[in-house]
Amino acid sequence: MELAFEKMHGLGNDFAVFEDWDARVELAPDQVARLCDRHTGIGADGLIFVRPSDAPGCRAFMHYLNSDGTLAQMCGNGVRCFAKYLVDHGFVDPARRQVDVETRAGTRRISFDVDAAGKLVRASVDMGRPVLDPEQVPTRCPADATTPEGQPYAGAAEIASPWGPFRFACVSMGNPHAVCFVDSWDNLPDELFAEPADKGLAGFDVARVGAFFEAHPSFPEKTNVEFVEARPEGLAMRVWERGCGETLACGTGACAVAVAAMLSGRAEGEADVMPPGGTLRIRWADDGHVVMTGPAASVYTGTVEVPQR
Secondary structure, three states, X not given: OEXXXXXXXXXXXXXXXXXXXXXXXXXXXXXXXXXXXXXXXXXXXXXXXXXXXXXXXXXOEEEEEEOOOOEOXXXXXXXXXXXXXXXXXXXXXXXXXXXXXXXXXXXXXXXXXEOOOOOEXXXXXXXXXXXXXXXXXXXXXXXXXXXXXXXXXXXXXXEOOEOEOEEEEEEEOOOEEEEEEOOOHHHOOHHHEOOHHHOOOOOEOHHHHHHHHHOOOOOXXXXXXXXEEEEOOEEEEEEEEOXXXXXXXXXXXXXXXXXXXXXXXXXXXXXXXXXXOOOEEEEEOOOOOEEEEEEOEEEEEEEEEOOOO
């Protein structure tokens, strides 16, 4: 089977987007992995399928698969690319400047800006309210803090590792996140850095530590793992994504980082979150909803033969 696709990205977090209005394309995990392979496939952090939606008022449903073939409830950078696909291909009137889409995490309202040609260049996504109840995140880490409204949550859960204990704030933005603020890199073992004499976020071994915590028993559905350094200009982060590995950006991860930072006093109201791929503006609004703003871009279009099993 040959499929047409569009390669897109949000801050370097990249996807292959397919139209599937008949919801007929079903791929096994190994087929997804081969399509996402950066040497022998398209090369992507995940696949997005544009499908019809039954949700009231929604233009389409985003069927999203991680690069290992697992389903994901939500993808923040992916949903901006999804909206761009709908606008750029005429499924949404650019003059509306707003569209509702359905995801496995629920309906997401997206407002957007377009260029002179009517192509979407930037989008703000209402990501909904963060989930903090440990059972719903889900995490087995116990609640050790409460929000100003009295909601218990795991704000600094200590989990042992071969390199010593790490502390995590556990937040769900439609998918689970474990956010680790590193206040002193010098306290971590030299073996976790490319250059032990120059310890910092850039040289930290996110792959080794992230993979360990992604599959830790504390997270029954696994988890995305963020390592964060609070700086005067914003929150610098690197992320190990569940079912994907390290990516240049993670939209839901940036939202989780901002929520954890605001709860812990590291940020207030709005924050710039800075993964390696660029900057996302995150606002935790008075109604409790988190709004993520960032770009979406198209790279190229093509066709691909679906790998045989």
